[in-house]
Amino acid sequence: MDMKKIRNFCIIAHIDHGKSTLADRLLQQTDTVADRDMQAQLLDNMDLERERGITIKSHAIQMKYTHEGEIYTLNLIDTPGHVDFSYEVSRSIAACEGALLIVDASQGIEAQTISNLYLALGHDLEIIPVLNKIDLPGADPEAVADEVIDLIGCDREDIILASGKTGIGIDDILKAVVNRVPAPKGDPEAPLQAMIFDSVYNPFRGVEVIFRIFNGTFSKGDKIKFVNTGKEYEADEIGILGLNQIPQQTMSAGNVGYLISGVKVAKEIKVGDTITHIKRPCEKAIQGFENVKPMVFAGIYPVETTDYEELRYSMEKLQLNDASLVWEPETSMALGFGFRCGFLGMLHMEIIQERLEREFDMTVITTVPSVQFKAQMTNDTIQLINAPSDMPEPNKMKHIEEPYVRASIITASEYVGAVITLCMDKRGQIKNQVYLTAERVELTFDMPLAEIVFDFFDKLKTISRGYASLDYELKGYQVSHMVRLDVMLNGEPVDALSAVVHRDKAYDWGKRLCEKLKELVPRQMFEIAIQAAIGQKIIARETVKALRKNVLAKCYGGDISRKRKLLEKQKKGKKRMRQVGNVEVPQEAFMAVLKLD
Numbered sequence: 001m002d003m004k005k006i007r008n009f010c011i012i013a014h015i016d017h018g019k020s021t022l023a024d025r026l027l028q029q030t031d032t033v034a035d036r037d038m039q040a041q042l043l044d045n046m047d048l049e050r051e052r053g054i055t056i057k058s059h060a061i062q063m064k065y066t067h068e069g070e071i072y073t074l075n076l077i078d079t080p081g082h083v084d085f086s087y088e089v090s091r092s093i094a095a096c097e098g099a100l101l102i103v104d105a106s107q108g109i110e111a112q113t114i115s116n117l118y119l120a121l122g123h124d125l126e127i128i129p130v131l132n133k134i135d136l137p138g139a140d141p142e143a144v145a146d147e148v149i150d151l152i153g154c155d156r157e158d159i160i161l162a163s164g165k166t167g168i169g170i171d172d173i174l175k176a177v178v179n180r181v182p183a184p185k186g187d188p189e190a191p192l193q194a195m196i197f198d199s200v201y202n203p204f205r206g207v208e209v210i211f212r213i214f215n216g217t218f219s220k221g222d223k224i225k226f227v228n229t230g231k232e233y234e235a236d237e238i239g240i241l242g243l244n245q246i247p248q249q250t251m252s253a254g255n256v257g258y259l260i261s262g263v264k265v266a267k268e269i270k271v272g273d274t275i276t277h278i279k280r281p282c283e284k285a286i287q288g289f290e291n292v293k294p295m296v297f298a299g300i301y302p303v304e305t306t307d308y309e310e311l312r313y314s315m316e317k318l319q320l321n322d323a324s325l326v327w328e329p330e331t332s333m334a335l336g337f338g339f340r341c342g343f344l345g346m347l348h349m350e351i352i353q354e355r356l357e358r359e360f361d362m363t364v365i366t367t368v369p370s371v372q373f374k375a376q377m378t379n380d381t382i383q384l385i386n387a388p389s390d391m392p393e394p395n396k397m398k399h400i401e402e403p404y405v406r407a408s409i410i411t412a413s414e415y416v417g418a419v420i421t422l423c424m425d426k427r428g429q430i431k432n433q434v435y436l437t438a439e440r441v442e443l444t445f446d447m448p449l450a451e452i453v454f455d456f457f458d459k460l461k462t463i464s465r466g467y468a469s470l471d472y473e474l475k476g477y478q479v480s481h482m483v484r485l486d487v488m489l490n491g492e493p494v495d496a497l498s499a500v501v502h503r504d505k506a507y508d509w510g511k512r513l514c515e516k517l518k519e520l521v522p523r524q525m526f527e528i529a530i531q532a533a534i535g536q537k538i539i540a541r542e543t544v545k546a547l548r549k550n551v552l553a554k555c556y557g558g559d560i561s562r563k564r565k566l567l568e569k570q571k572k573g574k575k576r577m578r579q580v581g582n583v584e585v586p587q588e589a590f591m592a593v594l595k596l597d
């Protein structure tokens with residue numbers, strides 16, 4: 001294939017600015033998908049994605065477009081829109097020469113618009129700005145165009161006005177892709193150098209690797225090697241990605257496609273890795289490869305302790321197709337056997353929880369999420385703290401470091417005060433404040449990741465009445481005074497409720513947690529003391545008064561079957577309870593920490 005006729009591009013946008021809808025339109029317009037096959041948001045092919053209306057995994061699709069009598073191959077690379085998956089976004093962007101920058105004409109530039117734009121500019125991509133949703137009555141293309149011009153320094157004529165809903169501007173976008181995105185460069189004769197930018201798990205065919213060839217030629221049957229993992233395979237099948245996979249004998253520099261090589265486990269494939277030939281390897285791996293690391297950790301336990309083996313089986317299955325999920329067995333005194341899991345972020349954690357419930361029919365308890373702290377030990381080693389139980393004895397460590405992020409928040413100017421107060425309360429330090437327009441401001445903070453993973457985004461949305469967007473990137477570690485806060489019920493520690501918190505917040509945290517637990521722990525036949533402690537020191541206490549709950553009291557009369565039913569019901573209710581010492585604790589209590597006001 002003539003490289004001059006290939007265009008590789010992606011679409012970058014803030015969440016909900018209409019990326020998927022617009023992608024569907026491009027596929028329709030180029031007859032890649034027949035109208036009758038068109039399902040809304042075709043590229044989001046996981047049920048979960050479709051329901052939540054968000055793109056979780058990135059995919060690629062090839063279109064043919066005829067322009068001035070020439071047929072062009074357009075490879076559209078879809079990118080996930082959420083910060084949890086920012087490494088994947090960066091790899092997808094690295095596979096392209098151009099990007100459509102979609103901005104909702106009724107909303108204007110948002111935090112992810114900017115962060116994704118910077119990523120694209122960092123890879124020297126040609127940016128084609130598109131104002132989408134211009135059909136909306138609230139659209140203000142003039143004002144939003146001003147924002148875009150300010151941001152990227154383009155001319156007004158460079159901006160395309162479009163609507164994924166009505167189809168306005170779709171042809172202009174395709175023309176711009178052909179005319180403005182550079183054709184790929186590369187040498188088809190050079191040693192093979194292809195970058196993996198995605199992988200898709202297929203239970204029947206194994207893991208399908210999605211790649212972009214930078215140099216060389218790739219043929220079916222080739223003996224290949226993944227440079228970073230060092231693993232060797234044979235290319236059983238390669239091909240291009242239309243609506244379906246179309247096998248090819250040979251593909252060369254500039255193109256995008258899929259590879260099947262008998263890999264059964266997603267973990268063996270590392271996004272960002274380089275594929276080359278064993279016999280004639282390329283000199284260097286493609287830059288930018290990283291091993292993705294989990295950012296948020298939490299325990300996952302079966303509600304019914306007898307379901308432990310089934311949960312293990314489900315986790316193993318999930319890991320087959322989600323390489324970024326990591327876990328190891330963990331035991332909790334309160335919850336029994338379960339798993340300590342690492343996730344890319346809170347959204348990833350929610351997705352895993354939901355998939356366990358939907359695809360595997362499991363009911364699970366998730367414990368307090370935590371970030372990874374590092375303890376600098378007195379013997380000059382570093383100990384990682386992924387769970388409160390990993391916290392070393394205070395006399396054995398010098399200090400603890402916690403991960404910090406650089407957070408960017410875009411909001412309307414009237415909410416600046418409230419946003420700053422919230423961020424300061426979350427231990428943030430303001431670093432910058434830039435007016436994008438008279439009404440919209442970008443604020444930059446350095447903040448502990450631990451403060452963001454909880455309810456920060458919800459709070460931000462509440463105080464700004466929905467008019468704030470957030471994006472962040474990891475900045476590094478800083479020394480912080482973290483302590484382990486324990487909770488006790490009648491003197492018995494409840495390990496699943498322990499948390500690593502900042503010293504200045506510990507008292508408040510302990511107090512609110514005890515209050516919340518008081519609401520959630522049912523009254524029992526004896527008094528229950530709920531206490532929060534740091535080491536030996538009790539910092540908060542609440543008491544649940546004694547009560548005898550006699551379910552049979554209401555059943556006067558002698559209807560024995562009704563009594564039996566009630567007793568059954570009570571027993572079932574008990575199953576969802578966990579025994580801590582002599583106290584019965586309902587499941588919700590273990591999640592209470594997430595719901596502290």
Ligand SMILES: Nc1nc2c(ncn2[C@@H]2O[C@H](COP(=O)(O)OP(=O)(O)OP(=O)(O)O)[C@@H](O)[C@H]2O)c(=O)[nH]1
Nearest residue numbers: 015016017018019020021054055081133163164165
């Ligand atoms: N009126 C109007 N609505 C649109 C247009 N494009 C998309 N929408 C609506 O905007 C919402 C978000 O669109 P999506 O295409 O799901 O947005 P997205 O950017 O792909 O979202 P993520 O995948 O979550 O990042 C949906 O309810 C769409 O129906 C448009 O041009 N006009």
